[in-house]
Amino acid sequence: MAFQRVPFLDIFKDASGGNIKTPNNEFLDEGDIPVVDQGQNLVAGYVNDKSKACKSSPPVIVFGDHTRAIKYVDFEFAMGADGTKVLVPKIEADLKYLFHALKNIDLPSAGYSRHYKFLKETEIPLPLLAEQRRIAAILDAADALRAKRREAIAQLDAFLQSTFIEMFGDPATNPKGWETRSLGEILKVRSGDGLTAKEMAPGGLFSVYGGNGINGYHDRYMFEEPKIILGRVGVYCGAIHLTKPRSWVTDNALYVRELLLPIDTLYLVEALKAANLNQYASQAAQPLISGGRIYPVRISLPPLDLQRRFAAIVESVEKQKARMQAHLAELDALFASLQHRAFNGEL
Template structure:
């Protein structure tokens, strides 16, 4: 089990397996079905429940319930709320770690088992609505991807033999800022991996957290309208290569060192066409780098990607279609965000700070 496998509440499959020989000659333990999983570094705070016996890598702790006065689903939502509360507190663009000692000593206030189960029912009701809205969002994404392939073909295979250009010839790539929790002196909004979610673009800066840096980032590390930002590194392999467009308008906005910024400098390509091209499944596969626990995407990998360049009139035809779908997508995304805010508000009420 890796963090990338923990995308849903219940986990019943893994991307990788360990052999009997590997298991018998290592220190890993087999966790029972029903064990609660909690990530303790990289993508800190991810929570899931095992539905199968499994081992985990070192980024995940397994929690077995020993006390009948504790409902497992209550603990699941309690730990999930820790992630939500920490995200809403401001900082957090850098990847932090906790250790087993901190986890073992975490204090959990336990109401009666009846109250615990009532809390679970309320939070599960919201979570289920989020799942439905996310499913609708995926259907809309699939519609746009299907239209893209119909019009242009797979961008890696390029079956329609469009002219291609390397990404490095069409714009500028730049890594984000690195900083430590002790840095201070210059406050600035900072786009981080957690801001990406399934968004197509971001233009509301009120949702972006602020970080403290030792000094002002240089001009190339400040984002401009129409910049496209990629996830460069994350413990969850599924997030690497994810991208979105940003429109900070007049606000100062930088971006985390776990991201790469691309700024289009070519007149041959439409921003929305390019963004959808980079979001295609085959292009995402071409982007994924190599790594152990944290997967990596580099400027070198991005710069060598060949991008098909159809006529601008055809690009615009696709963009017009995608924008119509994105109106429905925006509504679905707003619904998800409102539901998540409701979940976070209730979780804070139930579990406190």
């Protein structure tokens, strides 16, 4: 069944104007009104001021102008600041279908530049309303399976965090009285090497890491061995990852280039996560982390044999995660196939 393709601007209205935008430094951990911004998480924080609630009645679609994130928001919310776009339909249509259709669009990446200019030039396949609802229901059901698998993976991460606390205590209070050292005494970091999207190789064998983890592939690598990396700039400041062997690290991340004291790598990864290094980022419009900002941060140094016992648990959990992630990849492939068929009139 062939669908008519309708220009984006004939379907959507930008309803962002006239709303109060809340900057990150005003977010609360709890509150009456969730804040939806352009980050990857659905809710970024909270506010209590009712005047900050978005004027558009839910549901709406939120688009991240810098991040290209697309969110379906079916509750009252306040807008985040920079890069948050609120989109509402100008025509009668199923908003969940439109959400899936937007998620199916492959927008070009312009880095931290703005992307709404690209979205405005797109077209959306638009079947009859009943067909929109049928397609949305199928995609919702498939997406729910992916969400359950991601939740199971997240529970494994939470298990590691709780195991870390049980074995080593809260890093903020160090109740077990472990020796502590500053990060500057433990390690040295360096910025990765820049690599533009054009320089990546989609069919490359080696993972390219930025501040948010793997963001592409390349036909060359920088390091033979795994590296601990820290998100250096933007919304992923302070995020911690351990790369795969033979990977590339871009200049959106710092990597640990040298360990100055005996310490288990897997223990160090969790200790850095527990240190919440994003709190030491500069408070400019574009947050930034550097070695100088994190070197004074102190972490615990428990006995090396205890660190290694924890590392063995991590390795066991990571094997379980790998199996779950393989299943998630299968579900992602199924979902992508359903998307392709749905928006080409074949579902």
